[in-house]
Amino acid sequence: MKQEKQETTLDRARNELFSAIRQCGVIDAHEDDQTEWMAETIEFLGQRYPELTEDEKQQLYATGMRFCQPVIPHGAQHAAASLEDANAA
Numbered sequence: 001m002k003q004e005k006q007e008t009t010l011d012r013a014r015n016e017l018f019s020a021i022r023q024c025g026v027i028d029a030h031e032d033d034q035t036e037w038m039a040e041t042i043e044f045l046g047q048r049y050p051e052l053t054e055d056e057k058q059q060l061y062a063t064g065m066r067f068c069q070p071v072i073p074h075g076a077q078h079a080a081a082s083l084e085d086a087n088a089a
Helices: 009-024 031-048 054-068 083-088
Strands: none
Touching (some): 009 031, 031 054
16 A cells, blocks of 8 residues: 655645635736735745745745746747748748
8 A cells, every 4th residue: 555645834835825826817917016926925825834944935936936937938929920921831
């Protein structure tokens, strides 16, 4: 029988952070607003989970900011200007 890994405080805080990111729409926010939201949210998580270390809170912040960034950049810089341009390739 395989023994399950015990969920850590960091795991719980990270899962809560990801859930909050998805629910609140911060992904679509301006980068400055994301930065402010993330700082406030990490501060809240630090209060909710006082056993988190400063390193763990910094890790949560960095992970959360990466999670907010699209895998493929939005915008027209990589898109074809028209259907003709797309078919020209």
